Amino acid sequence: MGSPSGPPFDPDDPDRERRERDTEPIPRVPPDEGPGYGSGPGLSDGPSLSDDVGYGDGPAYAGEGRSGRAWINDPEAGYQSPIISEDELAGLRADAAGNAPRRVLPLEDEPSSLVARYLFPTERFRGEWKRHWIHLATPILIGIAATFVLGYLSGFLAGQDVGALTTVAVLLWFAVMGWVAWKVADWWYDRFILTNKRVMVVNGIITRRVAMMPLVRVTDMKYEQTPSGRALNYGTFVLESAGQEQALREIKNLPNPNELYLRVVEEMYEPQAVEARLGKEQDEAKADDGA
Template identity: 45%
Template sequence: MSGIEIVIGVVLGLVVNEATDLSPWLGRVLVRWAAGIEYADEDPQRPVRSEELQALINVRPGKLLKLLTGLGFLSAAVLTRLRRLVGSDADGSLAEALPPREYREDEPTMLVARYLFATERYRGEWKRHWIHIAKAGSVILLYGVLGVWVTQLRIKPQYAGFLTAAICVATLVVIAYRFAGWWFDRFVITNKRVMMTRGVLWRRVRMVPLMRVVDIQYNQSVLGRLLSYGSFTSGDRTTRRTISQLRDLPNPNELYLRLLEEMYEPTAVEARLGADDEDTEPAAPATDEVIAGLEKLVLSIESLIAALGRSER
């Protein structure tokens, strides 16, 4: 090895080392940019979101992973901004149909509304993370491939083609059914309880009252930290035992804080939601349209009666 090659190797090693040390700092800079792109300057959520993302960068293992996480949040913020611009009104105002964040106090969907009673306040609903259906689909696909392989080895050729086609169709049907179950399943939070609705053809509802929950925590694997999903475990206030475990929920850190706020600071939640309701303008009454419709209905009935009278004559 010549002297030039040694010098080049040392220089490249120093460059790589310095670039690696800069990765955490650059990751924090990128998430600050992401918060600035996602929220307007006057939005009070902007500094809060920036602090949350920087804290998330700090807990990411390694150095390059911090940089990759920052790039991921920055790209997501740019996509969100582009969606807002594409869905903007003619005067340039942002379309209300595109929420800036995933978590909003909205009206419950039809999948959840039927299980809520009138006096409880709806706080939000979430599907499981996409990794849940990815894991289930991978396992089902693996079994399908093994079934086809065994069929080709063990079954006579005159029957192998039919059984192979049957296994492929059954695999696709099971994957489609599991996908539908993932799509219809909902994790729901109200001011009274935590609820999980499951099933496509047979619906199953499981709920835990908030007053019974003494301990709630979430666990994240290494892959869960990379893709932002985790599992929740809740304990019983009286028996001190695990009463529920929910796997593969999205954004577990924010969801965990949402649950804690609902459990220990319900008055703060009500105050915030009340302020949001005051900011929204009430919908204009549709009394005139209703009266006009009733008048048209009466005229139609009168004309029908007159036509029947002329036909009897």
């Protein structure tokens, strides 16, 4: 007779062995034996890949940095410092044959007064750039054309003894040139800014507009160059952020797009290399001043 909780025992049942095998108890392994999540050599010994930590400087890093390299714990200082080998910095130095290193855009020591007000104290400034002069091509061409056309028109009207129309032509020329001056001033105050945490665009004369995107949120970045852009060395940057709408997506007419692209990518994926290079440059500058 079978047990009350199951079917009657049948020695000829073809599925009996399979059921017995499937219901065998799973052996338990103590936490200190074999890989697991205990205190032994398991997954807990690897680097922490938690998303809870940020990508800022100092204590915010844990486990591996954005570049995937290991970091050294410094319990006394309370933060983790990067490992930068000489081979990784070799591309920034001239080789034995005297070949020039990879080009890197120069960094300003301090942000301008226009930009400094938008940076918080713990943010590290990497540079600011105005748009390429091609950004002013249309206003300048309109100003030149207006000067020739309205100048000729005012001279012709003056000869016809039509003083009122001559005055209108002169006032119209002043209005066009005022608009051109406004565009030039707007270009001057329009800045693209890079820090160790975000990219920003600040523009506007009367109404100021500040748009920014954290570097850790950038999922894709590209730049485009038209034939004229390749000839004159300017391009358009396009930033993507996880399919979400953002205030900063397309930035047109930026100068030196290839070098600027490398600068932004290096800041995103090799921030420790940037810090090491800047630290070395500062040490060399101090040594030169001391000499």
